[in-house]
Amino acid sequence: MKNRFLAGAAAIALTTGSAHAAGHMQFTPGEGDFNWDSFDAFADSHDFSGEQVTVFGPWIGPDQALVESVLAYFAEATGADVRYTGSDSFEQQIVVDTEAGSAPNVAVFPQPGLASDLARRGFLTPLGEDDAAALRDNYAAGQSWVDLGTYAGADGEQHLYAFPYKADVKSLVWYSPENFEDAGYDVPETMEELKELTDQIVADGETPWCIGLGSGGATGWPATDWVEDMMLRTQPPEVYDQWTTNEIPFNDERVVAAIEEFGYFARNDDYVAGGAGAVASTDFRDSPKGLFASPPQCYMHRQASFIPSFFPEETEVGLDADFFYFPAYEGKDLGKPVLGAGTLFAITKDSPAAQGLIDFLATPIAHEVWMAQSGFLTPHTGVNPAIYANDTQRQMGEILTNATTFRFDGSDLMPGGVGAGSFWTGMVDYTGGKSAEEVASEIQQSWDGLK
Helix, strand or coil, rough: CHHHHHHHCCCEEEEEECCCCCHCCCCCCCCCCCHHHHHHHHHCCCCCCCCCCEEEEEECCHHHHHHHHHHHHHHHHCCCCCEEEEECCHHHHHHHHHHHCCCCCCEECCHHHHHHHHHCCCEEECCCCHHHHHHHHCCHHHHHHHHEEEECCCCCCEEECEEEEEEEECCCEEEEEHHHHHCCCCCCCCHHHHHHHHHHHHHCCCCEECCCCCCCHHCCCHHHHHHHHHHHHHHHHHHHHHHHHHCCCCCCCHHHHHHHHHHHCCCCCEEEECCEEECCCCCCCCCCHHHHHCCCCCCCCEEEHHHHHHCCCCCCCCEEEEEEECCCCHHHCCCCEEEEEEEECCCCCCCCHHHHHHHHCCCHHHHHHHHHCCCCCCCCCCCCCCHHHCHHHHHHHHHHHHHEEEEEEECCCCHHHHHHHHHHHHHHHHHCCCCCHHHHHHHHHHHHHCC
16 A cells, blocks of 8 residues: 555654563574574674664554564663654654754654655765665665665765665465466466466456555555556666656656556456446455455455455455465566565664664564564565564565565655655546546646646
């Protein structure tokens, strides 16, 4: 789901705790299949006894307990007093705090755009080359992650300012294994095979896809994910980057072609449950339910890792529902690109312990502690995948570690008036019958109006 859509804040909710407490250590060092060597090595080389580190981020409730469980190991290893504060209005509050000179040592950004803005204004501290090397050496598609955290500073020079930690995967297709088995369908491994399967399902008298764009005031956003995935499957990642920054116009023929790739699936009455006319009016939360109807109303649903939350009650992922990687074209030689989102840690008030915390995030143990609990994916290739809490998380993690390119959700990188405005409405217009060229030109006009 779009980060802006998820991050809407009504009122500020702040919760604060100290991670330097033995009770927060969920796993005893030295026990289990964790990479405790990385913990011991870090502890041997870092001592921040007596230093306090303040961390501010978007996680509250159960997620706050999870991040604090990770920070507890940093505290244990270094002697630092780590205090985390969470807010459901993080994006507004961090701007207020940095402008007022009361920033935390470390801020956790759910969107790179906001981190980039603060870096440009001189509110973030550049990270070191060691941190960039850690990403290149330890993260699959490492340069992609370096690029994600690299922005222009107040001096106009490009520096690594933000360390990516905790990722989400969007390039997924959900299906019912039982339905596939009953019909004799195999999971496609290339986009060519996916299109062949789509046609085969139609030839068998069935409907291949469920697609829904409805989301109240945010209607249209699911289609932007489709287009972003198609950009990564039809163009090199540099072109994707040029698109999200408007270095190439939205109505560039390559972008128009990616929109039409989405239209290949969404604008064909035979391909979509309810016909193409139902795509825009079907709520995204309801659209996957066709997978579980009897007989099936559809066989596939492309959506991010969060969508099981809207599956029918008691659906067991891995049994009643499963997923596969939204495949790349074999004939385009673009590797295995993955579209996703995630969080980035940046230093907003420098200190030796703040620098140390960023270094800690590069260690396998900093990832494994959260992996072993819930809701955490990582591109770190040095972790033990057996640590993941369940097979679903492990398989999604494998998609990340097999990626040759990772790119952040494109609409979240665009100005709000486009990425959370004209791009959404344009996709609704497109599924309603407007041409891709006309829609793309209108989106570009809206972007021009913001300049």
